[in-house]
Amino acid sequence: MQITKQIIETLKKHPTIIIHRHERPDPDAIGSQAGLAAILTASFPDKKILITGYNEESLTFLKAMDTVDDASYELAAVVVCDTANQPRIDDKRFSEGQILVKIDHHPIVDDYGHVSWVDTKASSTSEMIYRLAKEESLTITDEAARLLYAGIVGDTGRFLYPSTTDQTFAVAAALAKHHFDRTALYNQMYEVDPKIARLKGYLLDQINISSEGSTNVRLTKDVLAAYDITSEQTSALVGAYGDIKGIRCWAIFVEEDDKIRVRLRSKGPVINQLAAKYRGGGHPLASGATVMSWEEADQLIKDLDDICRAHNNENKKG
Template structure:
């Protein structure tokens, strides 16, 4: 599989890399990290990263402007995206060849090649291993980008998806002298809007039956704090250390839907996400609800799995 991906990269002159909407550090890190790795290895190729910008992650890199006709005869790689619905920029279909690289459970296979392996903590960890197998060179910038994704998806190595292999692969990145203090400063910086919303969440989240946490962020609440739906995602684990909590959920209202962020300390929750237009990992998933009644259904399911665990 890995050699096949390399052969396709060698074959195509233009390579366009996508990732999921509302990107996190793993999506951006894998996307731009892979882009720079290909450019370093094949400087004659045209390699682009596309998708909507996320202001809070702009310090990792910016997206490229790609015209429609540039997809003709191009290979497209989609990183860190379990299902087609969540791919940022629908033009991924215009390419001549499609490769999926992802660490989420393969609920929706797509692409001419799909390298999917949930045993990895992150897609960035997969890219590290792939580069090691191909004997590709790392540099400071690539190391920082791939480190960002691993740090993000492991919760700074606190989550149980952190394995000895994860740490071994991360150690390779730390051989390159990027400024980790500056990286963490950029990753975790908060302005006054975010600090005030953080305080609001801590005062208003609910604990149901002692084991399920829930937070409702309506459009009006987000507007009052001048915070976007995507920016609010950094607070999903804000009250996770409450004693007795087994699962928790954030319901974040957007223009035409309600974004659902599900987390767990034990019970499997990704099957709930699949039931509601989403998916993800057994203990960290995302879904979409189209009414507040549907959020009630999701909460009831979360209570049931938490009670039975």
């Protein structure tokens, strides 16, 4: 059975469908989660469709989460969007439903779910949700289109990342035919708070590019306090080094109370295996990790430079 059909046939059997996504959500996490909810609500009006997770303040313009009580899980099908492994799923009740469905575009690191659809060639999970809806003749509302479009734009870096394919453009074009304000959506997604703009200045001032093309910055708790910025808000700056000549890959270290979060990005060298080594994972050119000390951060920086060196040597051979 075609996987999209299997997913819909599975969901049809349950009166309640609860949709989860990953912790620290980005536009694709919420776009795919809430977009799927809007599609299912319009297509199956007799069913109870809920979305759960904490409300990320910077993304509530996309959709606020529902309040979901424990009893709702008793007869529910649970769908998890855009999440490669179970520890990253927001709201740990995801295993309390009758069946679990995984829809994701990240490389498989945790093959969970009774039904699983993983497409690493998709630009985003939002793109996959659109395909699911079209292939199974579901109703795509204007609100669903807005949410899915936001997810695609977010995960492709406004169609700049290599994950953008001709299919991505075709899906985006189809979604753009719906009635929603794309200009307003872009403004909401990319408008920057003055505090974050000032911290970006700090990041740019700290540039020190290695001979292999890597760079990094340490946002300690003291730095965050000085700029009145939370750890979550630093996600808006992950691409700050992306257009700087000579930088091949970079790491942004964000100190939290009990660990140091690492945001990794690359313009060529594959970094997701490095992320996996340091308690993380993700895409070949966009990943996240965690280190437990600044000494471990130093080791990650050395490893990142080694990856850049190997990539540069391989290019020289080619």
